[in-house]
Amino acid sequence: MTAIFPSKDGVRAGVDRRSFCKLLGGGILVLVTSKPSDLFAQRRSYPEDLNAYLRIDENGHVTVFSGKIEMGQGVITSQAQMAAEELGVSLDAITMVLGDTDQCPWDAGTWGSLTTRVFGPALRAAAAEARTVMIKLAAGKLGVARNQLTVENGVVFVAGDPARKVTYGALAKGKAITRLVDEKAILRSVKEFKVMGKSPKRLDGVDKVSGRAQYAGDIRRPGMLHARILRPPVHGAKAKSVDISRAKALTGVTVVEEGDLIAALHSDPETAERALGLIRAEWDTPEAAFDTESVHEYFQKVAKEGDVRFSRGDVAARRDGEKLFEATYRTPYKAHAPIEPHTAVAEWNDGKVTVWAGTQSPFGLRDQLVRELGLDESRARVITPFLGGGFGGKGVARQGIEAARLSKLAGRPVMVAWTRGEEFFYDTFDPAGVVKIISAIDAGGKMTLWDYRVWASGDRAAELFYDAPHASITTVMSRGTPGAAAHPFGVGAWRAPGAGTNVFARESQIDIMAAAAKIDPLEFRLRNTSDERVVNTLKAAANAFGWKSAAGPSGQGRGIAIGYDSGTYAAIAASVTVDRKTGEVHVDRLVCSQDMGIVVNPDGARMQMEGCMMMGLGYVFSEELQFRGGDVIDRNFDSYDLPRFSWMPRKIETILVSNDELAPQGGGEPAIVPMGAAIANAIYDATGARLFRLPMTRERVLAALKEA
16 A cells, blocks of 8 residues: 655654564565655645555565545455556455554545545555566566566466466565665556456455444453543533532542543443533533524625636626526535444553544544644554544544543543534534526527635535636635634535535526526536536436436426536436425436546445435435534434435436546545435426525425425
8 A cells, every 4th residue: 555654854754664664574565656646746735755565475465554444435445456456466365454553654534535536546556566576576586587577366477488487475485675666657557457447345345244343432442431521512612610529429430620621431331421410510602693594694794705716708797698597505514424423442551542543534633642642653543443434524533532631531441432412513514505606698508607606615516617608616705714704613524525515506507597598408518518528427327317308397307417526527317206285305216427537346436326326315305404503403313314215216327437548536425416406407397496405305395386
């Protein structure tokens, strides 16, 4: 796996080479120097040099060390496929070590669909360069030129004379060799693939099905205590007084009070919970500036001038013959709601803390431990077991810091397992957003104007791949904007944060113009774009769907939308049935096409697409965080409604658009992005009612039907 170490005054942070080699023992260790892609450098500010570590053991087995983590997305398998392909070994020969800060090279975190599209090229290069090392060694052993050798399943042999061969294991046997390779890797072409492009059984499948898989909540350490922590009633509340006397009186309970951290600890979690209930606290709470219903108006009221992110032509001018369209779109805060709440176990030994945590950023947590506990980097270790879902919500691991502080104070290992209520309260939510669009078309149905402004949720996936000559995209109150207009609680990554808002607005507006021009919505899109990938992706979805051309509303109840995220285009064609009496909408069919370049694992890609569409039904129909200022009202699934089996379409189809000229792109998020627009457009096609706010609840559908 590619190791990435940030520089500090010329010295690499983390595990130095000498320590790393000592840790690994015998076998051949390959260290690779290469330059990252521009995207790699821009998005994650990595240094220019990358050190890739993978070990070939004396028996020919390969261990790949990756700072990435596995949370159900399947990268433990796809990373192994990439390494096996380029190294020239079978998948069975690969062992993956993930998310251990003492063993794995530094990594920025597992989010943004970056593992395959950004980290993947470096991993493939590392494995290909390791293959170069093995061929060099084999050439010397077999006494032939390198260009006479070929590799298959970990065996190097002379082309045309397969009896003259040597295995990777034999080359590694009895040696402790470190090779630094600086020549450019020669990657295998698609036609040479033997491992990539296939769909093997998932490497984590048996452990997860059998129950052997370990999550943070499964970790048990000798003498471990369970912690229950005093929490404020709302975000921004300050404690005026705290009385812990009654909790301390319980037998076997340890009560810890250090600054803002007050907790009850016991070997039995229920006893710790009971003790917490005996702690009495009075709070000063801030006044709520806005709530679920007033948030969008509040943003527009307090916002300053925005930042122009994209501009061409002259959007201020209005031209004769144009037909103008103006609309406002609104989306809410959304919770991640993973199956597994945030959990961590911390243990101190000889001044070093080890934290087992469900986090998408093990090195980020390690850095937090170093800062907050005043440790040397070598005195903090984070081990990341499997995660039970993340969706961007486990990028921050507050529970790991809490466990480490409590463990140090108590002198024993401590588990902090958030309740479902704590999970909702401290979640970082997908930001609420507002989009206003002014657009125009000419008499021939060609877009002429696109004036796009988005408040509070950022411009991810707001790209305009339609050919309007006069266009601008402006962001107001970017997601991280501090101050009076800031969000009342944390917002952040949520399976393409803000992207669903932007595509819902853009693709709905496109449909509005198509209907006004009396042009089929698919034809209108194709007429107004010259982007070949957009055209191919739209046509792939429409063809599989059996699209019947007609201007909307046609009564067919079908809609189409396309989005771009993580280097991937995803188009969704949807068909719906609308009950005009109740406002209930049922999605009958979904067809998703996706152009993601070379596909490493087709089944894995389809699973991600299906998961995106399933999760997308939640933000389309029900997910809307109820809050009043810093008070998160939704604290469990009794009020925060997630998609149900009964909501699932009778048919979900996935199409992977062939594009082997493009390196592998991201697949964990793109298909969720166009869901809102595709279904809103289908509702319009069925009924003539246009929805401008997500989620599209029954009440909002009924109101739209009445207005239509």
